[in-house]
Amino acid sequence: MKSVLLIGLGRFGTNVAEKLYELKHEVMALDIHEERINKILPIVTRAQIGNGTDVELLKSLGVEDYDVCIVTIKNFADSLQTVSLLKELGAKAVVARAIDDIHEKFLLRNGADETVYPEKQLATWTAVCFTSNHVFDYIRLDDEHSIFEVTIPEEWEGKTIEQLAVRRKHGLNIMAIKEPEGLNMSITPDMVLTADKHLLVLGTIKNIKKIFNI
Numbered sequence: 001m002k003s004v005l006l007i008g009l010g011r012f013g014t015n016v017a018e019k020l021y022e023l024k025h026e027v028m029a030l031d032i033h034e035e036r037i038n039k040i041l042p043i044v045t046r047a048q049i050g051n052g053t054d055v056e057l058l059k060s061l062g063v064e065d066y067d068v069c070i071v072t073i074k075n076f077a078d079s080l081q082t083v084s085l086l087k088e089l090g091a092k093a094v095v096a097r098a099i100d101d102i103h104e105k106f107l108l109r110n111g112a113d114e115t116v117y118p119e120k121q122l123a124t125w126t127a128v129c130f131t132s133n134h135v136f137d138y139i140r141l142d143d144e145h146s147i148f149e150v151t152i153p154e155e156w157e158g159k160t161i162e163q164l165a166v167r168r169k170h171g172l173n174i175m176a177i178k179e180p181e182g183l184n185m186s187i188t189p190d191m192v193l194t195a196d197k198h199l200l201v202l203g204t205i206k207n208i209k210k211i212f213n214i
Helices: 009-020 034-043 053-063 078-087 100-110 118-129 166-170 205-212
Strands: 002-007 026-031 044-049 068-071 094-097 114-116 135-140 145-151 174-181 182-184 199-202
Touching: 002 009, 009 026, 009 034, 026 034, 026 053, 034 044, 034 118, 053 078, 078 100, 100 114, 100 199, 118 135, 145 205, 182 199, 199 205
Parallel strands: 002 026, 002 068, 026 044, 068 094, 094 114
Antiparallel strands: 135 145, 145 199, 174 182, 174 199
């Protein structure tokens, strides 16, 4: 269980809070709007009305004690100032929401350890998943590597993992196999691939696109 300071309770921040609650993390939520605080109270450990640019308030919260501070403020200047103050006050890790490419660059320069760019990331996922008949999910790891959930190529059907030698021949790692009854992560060389299964493969985007005709 992690301790999280969540600053900003707009739509994105609220969704983050809900997921943190599901994952059973301790969350301290901060927002300038009283109605947002009242709404989020049932699913967070603590909540307080306040501004992330208020240095005295941040000091009183003990930002250095949280495992991670998440800033979801959309206002350009306020988010930059909040990130900068958190780092100055000794925050261990600061993750900030970006609203565009320029905002993302400034957040990183101001001390954010990581940025989240929901619109851009979702746009990429949508473009990849809904323009291919073979892709059902997609997670980008960096500029060159991704994890794809893909259908079994017709020429692979009825063959075992060992026969296909996917890693040796194609430079791909099969992370798991999604079967009708659920996700199977116990991959063995004698496992036979069938049309009703999906593969979760890790590799270079170039190799995956080539092999699975994406």
